[in-house]
Amino acid sequence: EAGVTQFPSHSVIEKGQTVTLRCDPISGHDNLYWYRRVMGKEIKFLLHFVKESKQDESGMPNNRFLAERTGGTYSTLKVQPAELEDSGVYFCASSPPRGTGVYEQYFGPGTRLTVT
């Protein structure tokens, strides 16, 4: 079974540019999460989709970040315009539907974003 995939693996952009990160969850996983780790800090939650609906976006830093999950399959996270403090590793994770009793979240390899 294919795991969670993310694209690109690395991205280097200049301040003010736009970047779009993509996440493909494990097939059949309704829950999709975005997390971020900035240098020296803990991994922090950004937002959570159940299928195509945003369940919780309390972790989104500001309105420069826009996440979508059209059709309830893959998700994109757009940063526009990027700022220096957006640099970090962006992880996507997915988990099976609620009611299965399975809480494990499976992580993708992450996208390392550097804003210069």
Next chain:
Amino acid sequence: RKEVEQDPGPFNVPEGATVAFNCTYSNSASQSFFWYRQDCRKEPKLLMSVYSSGNEDGRFTAQLNRASQYISLLIRDSKLSDSATYLCVVILHGSGNTGKLIFGQGTTLQVKP
């Protein structure tokens, strides 16, 4: 105050040693607890869940003390391959909590020959 606190280490131990990591959490609504392992420049992977009664998986033992809001991980007979960062993770349950993971900063373990 951070929601989940860990001693960042690093812990440098010889092969075969026993090492213990501790973690405290601040929110009493925390209901599910995990240890994740993260290798350098890799994604976090679930190591084990932590149950109130304590649980063991081979050389790894996890304990939870709800009264003290404290979680521990014990690794016996350390192997070189155990070198990694160990992340303490909690999930809040109840209304408005949708299963997001709350991470500690991680404890780095380096096992030396």
